[in-house]
Amino acid sequence: MSSITTQQTSTSPTPQIVGPARSFQGSVTVPGDKSISHRYAMLAGLAEGTTRLNNFSTGADPHSTLGCMEALGASVVKAGTSIEVTGTAGALQQPTGNLDCGNSGSTMRMLAGIIAPHPYTFTLIGDHSLTMRPMERIRKPLAAMGARIDLIDGHAPMTIHGGPLKAIDFETPIPSAQVKTAVLFAGLQAEGTTSLSEAVRTRDHSEHALRAFGATLTRKGERLSIAGGQRLTGIDATVPGDISSAAFFLSAALLFPDSNLVLDSIGMNPTRAALLDVIATLGGKIKVLMVEEHNGEMIGTIQVNRSPEGLKGAQIAGALSAQLIDELPVLAAIAPYTRDGVTIRDAKELRIKESDRIALVAKNLKAMGAELTEFEDGLAIPGNQQLHGAEIDSGSDHRIAMAFAIAALRATSENVIHGADAAAISFPEFFQFLNELAQR
Numbered sequence: 001m002s003s004i005t006t007q008q009t010s011t012s013p014t015p016q017i018v019g020p021a022r023s024f025q026g027s028v029t030v031p032g033d034k035s036i037s038h039r040y041a042m043l044a045g046l047a048e049g050t051t052r053l054n055n056f057s058t059g060a061d062p063h064s065t066l067g068c069m070e071a072l073g074a075s076v077v078k079a080g081t082s083i084e085v086t087g088t089a090g091a092l093q094q095p096t097g098n099l100d101c102g103n104s105g106s107t108m109r110m111l112a113g114i115i116a117p118h119p120y121t122f123t124l125i126g127d128h129s130l131t132m133r134p135m136e137r138i139r140k141p142l143a144a145m146g147a148r149i150d151l152i153d154g155h156a157p158m159t160i161h162g163g164p165l166k167a168i169d170f171e172t173p174i175p176s177a178q179v180k181t182a183v184l185f186a187g188l189q190a191e192g193t194t195s196l197s198e199a200v201r202t203r204d205h206s207e208h209a210l211r212a213f214g215a216t217l218t219r220k221g222e223r224l225s226i227a228g229g230q231r232l233t234g235i236d237a238t239v240p241g242d243i244s245s246a247a248f249f250l251s252a253a254l255l256f257p258d259s260n261l262v263l264d265s266i267g268m269n270p271t272r273a274a275l276l277d278v279i280a281t282l283g284g285k286i287k288v289l290m291v292e293e294h295n296g297e298m299i300g301t302i303q304v305n306r307s308p309e310g311l312k313g314a315q316i317a318g319a320l321s322a323q324l325i326d327e328l329p330v331l332a333a334i335a336p337y338t339r340d341g342v343t344i345r346d347a348k349e350l351r352i353k354e355s356d357r358i359a360l361v362a363k364n365l366k367a368m369g370a371e372l373t374e375f376e377d378g379l380a381i382p383g384n385q386q387l388h389g390a391e392i393d394s395g396s397d398h399r400i401a402m403a404f405a406i407a408a409l410r411a412t413s414e415n416v417i418h419g420a421d422a423a424a425i426s427f428p429e430f431f432q433f434l435n436e437l438a439q440r
């Protein structure tokens, strides 16, 4: 009988119950990368011609982006994970209603850069969580380029009064690929050459995607430049598997001495692959079975086992925290089972994701009986702790729900995960795949 079941309660329609496992084994192809799917969908909508995308993310967030691109005049045809987008050849149309970004910060922030150069008024809305997230970080550079953007106390709903923009030189004050992308997407359509530099190099999917669609970008040292007035042409592309979704299973594979996990067609872009280094530091043995390149993105097949010495520990801080930002919740969730514990610092951004991820990780680990120290910018979680199952509050945050499903695998009893349906934001198949891989 399956150890993962759904149960009806009055507070949440589908809490998931995840019990302990004896091992973690199998081969899996995770859905297409969320970050890359957003970028391909947006650029396809702006491009001339038809873009054919395979393995598009099944997560709700990139589908929010597709909905917005349709509202802006692109035509979208979906056949499972194959998506065809016929673009507007640079002439977005005035949407008849609000642009609904759902739960997706990526949609709202990056789309702002796509639409701001167009001479219409756009209102971008989202769910409660998205309305709590800071938008000033994109208003500032886009306003410097000439767009007028109204926010309510720095938050959505966001109204963009678009029009011709001028290039800027921009230093990103916070490490954010979404902010960088908004500036690059606006710069592509502005007058003059926009340049930017990042203190910490963030994921570079936008740079690869822009080039794939035919744009020219140049890099001199840390300075990236894009000339305005460039036209894009539709492409055929395959989206690599999402390494941030794979992170849950990679972490699970660390928990058992005889684990054996094969991940097929996984994105291995070096700006995302810091996770693999941390998995190796913690005690994972990673074998790269195959790697190839598609449109600038690396796609590979990897096998992961646990090293015979078992799980050590890790210190995550500085640039590494920024590069691992989406994977930190699951790394924290398995930290008590390591020998030396895990310390995470310089990760204040975690407090303003889909939830306050530092607070929720701390709350749920404590509910499972863990000891830890919470800092404004991170957590210190000692190793060698045995946890028990607990009532888990996902805060409707996909990565918290999935992280605590993984924490349950080595606990002494079941976790009841409330708000587990949030997993569908990035990884709707998560609980099904988990059930297949976790050996009971």
Ligand code: S3P
Residues within 6 Å of the ligand: 034, 035, 036, 106, 175, 176, 177, 178, 179, 181, 203, 325, 326, 349
């Ligand atoms: C993303 C960048 C990160 C990340 C988010 C996706 C992207 O956000 O947390 O899940 O696709 O560029 P920030 O840019 O806010 O750090």
